[in-house]
Each structure stands twice: as structure tokens, then as C-alpha cells.
Amino acid sequence: MKKSDHDPEYSAYLNSLPREMLLSILENCYNEIFVNDRDGRIVYVNPACIRHYGLKPEDLVHAKNADVFQGNWTPMALDYAIDEKRIIFAKQRFIPAGEELVTILTPVLDEAGNIELIIGNVQENEITHWDVSYKDDDLKTSRRHKSSHFNSNETPIISRSFNYWKIITELKQVSDSTIPVLLLGESGTGKTYVAEYIHENSGRDGLFITLNCTAIPESLLESELFGYAPGAFTGASSKGKIGLIEMASNGTLFLDEIGDLPLYLQAKLLDVLENQRYIPVGGTKMEYVNIRIITATNKDIDTLVKEGKFREDLYWRISTFNTILPPLRKRRDDILPLSNFFLKLFNEKYEKNKTFSQEVLSAFMRYSWPGNVRQLKNMIERLVVVTMGNIIDLQKLPETMLRENHNTPDNSALTLDERVEALKKDIVRDAYRKNQTVRRAAAALGITASKAQRLIKEYCGDLQKENEG
Missing domain, CATH: 3.30.450.20 (PAS domain)
Incomplete structure (x- = not known):
């Protein structure tokens, strides 16, 4: 042309x-x-x-x-x-x-x-869910999968982070295999959602079943997972009960907080992983399933193995492929896109028209988010519900966030040289935070690698420790 x-x-x-x-x-x-x-x-x-x-x-x-x-x-x-x-x-x-x-x-x-x-x-190659369509069937489908070209019913993958997308790309590669996946990371980093993302990209037509191993009393956990035969114990149903493992056959079972699974159940779970079989509680017949198991924990599972609290053979089996989901403080480029997504989500849910003030967005960027994406999502839902008027301003933020932001130095009282130094520090830290390596930060700043190395050493010691961790 x-x-x-x-x-x-x-x-x-x-x-x-x-x-x-x-x-x-x-x-x-x-x-x-x-x-x-x-x-x-x-x-x-x-x-x-x-x-x-x-x-x-x-x-x-x-x-x-x-x-x-x-x-x-x-x-x-x-x-x-x-x-x-x-x-x-x-x-x-x-x-x-x-x-x-x-x-x-x-x-x-x-x-x-x-x-x-x-x-x-x-x-x-193919867009499967339309927000608007001349076909009534397509439009009905789109309303069930609002705002996303991913298959998830909850949220699409929203990230500008190179490292996060690298993780998602690797997970998509293993999703259509039978390899067990272990998701590690702090509470609130989205392990359940990522597990569902793996299931939805796996091609498996069964259910996605989740179980938090800490949410059910230990005495009931075995029958919840493996089901039980009719009359297996006092108070048991005469019809027996199907366990979550059977419910997830041809699909995916996601076991969150796997580090808290009792040792005596770990052996039975290993047999399911190795041989795709199990015996219900009180039963005598071996049952066979076709199941994908994904596990997650925010605990140091290596330490649990060394302390004898987690079976080593099970650990090696569930961690055939493992990855660490980064905390939100290491995904700062994603804070504003996620904030805007959740704001739109809850505006639609509650039929509101809220917007963030610039000061609130700046506060979000400075905050450490100890509860990660879950904390961000819950906070924005609360702000949409309780804020009077359409502007969400600083006064509506929780006291803990305001206190942390108030600890940030006020540059207005600094001399010119001190302000220049503070600005220089912010620019270097921002470049290193976004680019993760000295070479890339140097390219983004337009300086030599040796100069970038010196500035990063001077201003970014805490960020380097986070990256190493």
C-alpha cells in the first residue's frame, strides 16, 4: 500500500x-x-x-x-x-x-x-466471547463472561509486568498436560484464580473443584476428599457420599494450603497422583479417576519437609512444576490497571459511577499492600459502597493506608538541591523497579551500565534484596 x-x-x-x-x-x-x-x-x-x-x-x-x-x-x-x-x-x-x-x-x-x-x-486466533453481538446467543454468552477475552468467570489476566506475564506464559504451556502444579506465594496473590486459569486452558471438560485444607476440621477432611461408603461410620448416610476427588474426575482439583494437609492423608493423596486411584472411607473397592491436581501454599514447604511435617515423596510429586506468584509490591506497574478494573467491576455491580481522585491513585502506588491483590479488590469494593458522591478521595481510605502514606517525606520543606536529589532517587528507583536489571534500567535512563550500577547500589538496595528474594 x-x-x-x-x-x-x-x-x-x-x-x-x-x-x-x-x-x-x-x-x-x-x-x-x-x-x-x-x-x-x-x-x-x-x-x-x-x-x-x-x-x-x-x-x-x-x-x-x-x-x-x-x-x-x-x-x-x-x-x-x-x-x-x-x-x-x-x-x-x-x-x-x-x-x-x-x-x-x-x-x-x-x-x-x-x-x-x-x-x-x-x-x-479466535475471540470466543463478545460484549456486543447481532446474535442473541452470542450476547447471552458475553454477559456471562463480561469484560474478558479470557475464559474466567471472575477476572481476566490483568498485568503490565514482564515477570508476571512470563509466569502466566509458562503456566499456559503446561496447562494442557497432566503435570501437577504447585503455586507458591503470599496470601492474596491470586493462587486460586491462577489455578482456575490453568484448568480453563487445559481442555479438560470436567469441573474445577477447590478445597482449602484449613477450612474443614481434620476429622471430616478425609471423607470430604475421598467420600465414604454406605454406613462407613456412625452417622454416615446409608447412600454413602461422593468425595471431591470423584467430583473432579475429568477436571481439576485445586487443594489450597496443602502444607496443612495431615500426614496420614498425604499418603492417600500421593496414591491418587501416582496411580489415579483411591478407596473411599469404609470402602473395599478401588475407584479410578482421571484427575488433574493443582496445589498451593503460602508456607515454606521445604522447611515442613525438613521438619517431618510434610512427606518428601509427595512434595517432589506435587512440585513437578512450581512457580512463585509475586506479591503486589513487586508488581507496582499493575496497581493502577488492577484498580481501574476493580473500580469498573464494582461500579457495574452496585450501579455506581465512582472515580478515584489523583491523590488516591498516588496513595495506592505508595502503599505496600501486605494483603496483595485480594486486599486491593476488597478495599475498592468497600470504597465504592461507602463513598458519598462520585469522587473517592483520600479521606475515605483506611487509617492504616493513610498512616503509611503520611510517613512519606514532604518535599515541600526541602532545599532545591535536596528536591533534585529526591527526584533523582525516585527516577532511578522507578526505572529499576520497572526493568528489574541494571542493563535494562541503564537503557531506560539513557546512561551507561556502570553509572546505573552505582546509582542503583546507592538508591535501590531494598529493591535489589526483594528481587533476590
Whole structure:
């Protein structure tokens, strides 16, 4: 395609549009937009690439397309667009994630007919849930899966964090296998939701069943999991009872707080994992199931094994694939997107029209969020319900959050040099927090790696310890 040939009036209008607005359009487009020059070098890509590859724009720009994607994409479509100088519609597979994507490549030609740029538009192969549709059936489906192109009934994956998307990409790769998955991380980091995400991407047509091992008395836990035969014990139903393991057959059983499972039940669970079989309480017949088991804990399970409180053989079995979900304080780029998502969710639920003041959003960014995403979600629901008027301001925040924010130094009383130093510190910390490594932070700041190393050592000691942890 040649450059657009508009009439002078419209061309003048286009030229008057602010650069910031055009960038905002590209950066917030749901579809991935990438641009290559005639040599195949990537000159622009928007943040949607994180969703597809787990790579940030900073990791891709200036690199040769072939250097990044050769061996990862099949088929490679860019060469077709370069050779044929026409729009190419390609159905491709991104091999590391096992994901099919649709790519539309549009060459932009100069006056002589030579390629200047190639614009790529990438989207998921199939959108399964529509927010608006001319088909009544589709519309009914969309209302059950509101605001998400993921299959979850609760929340979509919302993240701008490179490290978090890397974790999600790996989990998606193992989701359609039978490998047991162990999810580690602090309380409130979303382990239950991620377990459901794995189930929904597994292709298993059975139920997703959850059990918190601390929520049921130990005396009832065995029969809850394995069920019992008719008349198995005093007070037992004459019909017996189906356990959660049988209910989850052909589906997924998610055992939260697995570290609290009693030792005598750990042996029975190991047999289910190893041999897909069990005997109900009071029964004599072996039952067989086809089940995927995902487990989670916020405890130090290695220590439990060393102390003899958790079977080592079971630990090695459930942790065939394990990952640590990061706390929200290590996902600061996700605080505002998550806040806006939950605000929209609860505005719709309670038929409100609340908005956050800028001061509240700043307070959210400074807060440590010890309860992680769960705390953020619950707090926003409370704020939507109790706030009078449409503006959620600082006065509505809990005292603990206000107290933590008040401990932040007030720069208005500082000298010019002190303010400059404080600003410099904030910029360096923000760059390191977003980029995680000295090399990437140096590139983002436009300084040498040695200078970045010195500044990060001076200003970011606590962040380095968090990354190491």
C-alpha cells in the first residue's frame, strides 16, 4: 500500500493531532501493533506484545525480526510481505506458548514503490466471547463472561509486568498436560484464580473443584476428599457420599494450603497422583479417576519437609512444576490497571459511577499492600459502597493506608538541591523497579551500565534484596 493520499484539509487536520494522542492510541490498542523497516528491524511495538510473548517493547525495539522470532514463529510471514509488496494475511503459531495468532502485514511504499515500513497487526486466533453481538446467543454468552477475552468467570489476566506475564506464559504451556502444579506465594496473590486459569486452558471438560485444607476440621477432611461408603461410620448416610476427588474426575482439583494437609492423608493423596486411584472411607473397592491436581501454599514447604511435617515423596510429586506468584509490591506497574478494573467491576455491580481522585491513585502506588491483590479488590469494593458522591478521595481510605502514606517525606520543606536529589532517587528507583536489571534500567535512563550500577547500589538496595528474594 502507498501512503494515504488525503485532501489538503484532512491532511492538515491529521498533522495538527498531538503526538501524545497518537502514541496513546497505539500504546493502548488491544491488538498488538508492530512496525518493521525495510531491513526487517523492529522500529515500534506496543505493550500488547507482553501478552503474546512475555517480552516488553524495550526487549524488541531495534532488534532484527529474524533474530528475535526465528524458530519461535511458524511460518515466518514478514518475508512474504517484503517480497510481494502486498498485504499478507497469516495464521501463525507462536511455538513457545503453543498459541495460534492471526497476523496482518501491511507494507507502506514510497513514491518509487519501495518498502519504507511494514505494519503488523496481531490478534488472538479466535475471540470466543463478545460484549456486543447481532446474535442473541452470542450476547447471552458475553454477559456471562463480561469484560474478558479470557475464559474466567471472575477476572481476566490483568498485568503490565514482564515477570508476571512470563509466569502466566509458562503456566499456559503446561496447562494442557497432566503435570501437577504447585503455586507458591503470599496470601492474596491470586493462587486460586491462577489455578482456575490453568484448568480453563487445559481442555479438560470436567469441573474445577477447590478445597482449602484449613477450612474443614481434620476429622471430616478425609471423607470430604475421598467420600465414604454406605454406613462407613456412625452417622454416615446409608447412600454413602461422593468425595471431591470423584467430583473432579475429568477436571481439576485445586487443594489450597496443602502444607496443612495431615500426614496420614498425604499418603492417600500421593496414591491418587501416582496411580489415579483411591478407596473411599469404609470402602473395599478401588475407584479410578482421571484427575488433574493443582496445589498451593503460602508456607515454606521445604522447611515442613525438613521438619517431618510434610512427606518428601509427595512434595517432589506435587512440585513437578512450581512457580512463585509475586506479591503486589513487586508488581507496582499493575496497581493502577488492577484498580481501574476493580473500580469498573464494582461500579457495574452496585450501579455506581465512582472515580478515584489523583491523590488516591498516588496513595495506592505508595502503599505496600501486605494483603496483595485480594486486599486491593476488597478495599475498592468497600470504597465504592461507602463513598458519598462520585469522587473517592483520600479521606475515605483506611487509617492504616493513610498512616503509611503520611510517613512519606514532604518535599515541600526541602532545599532545591535536596528536591533534585529526591527526584533523582525516585527516577532511578522507578526505572529499576520497572526493568528489574541494571542493563535494562541503564537503557531506560539513557546512561551507561556502570553509572546505573552505582546509582542503583546507592538508591535501590531494598529493591535489589526483594528481587533476590
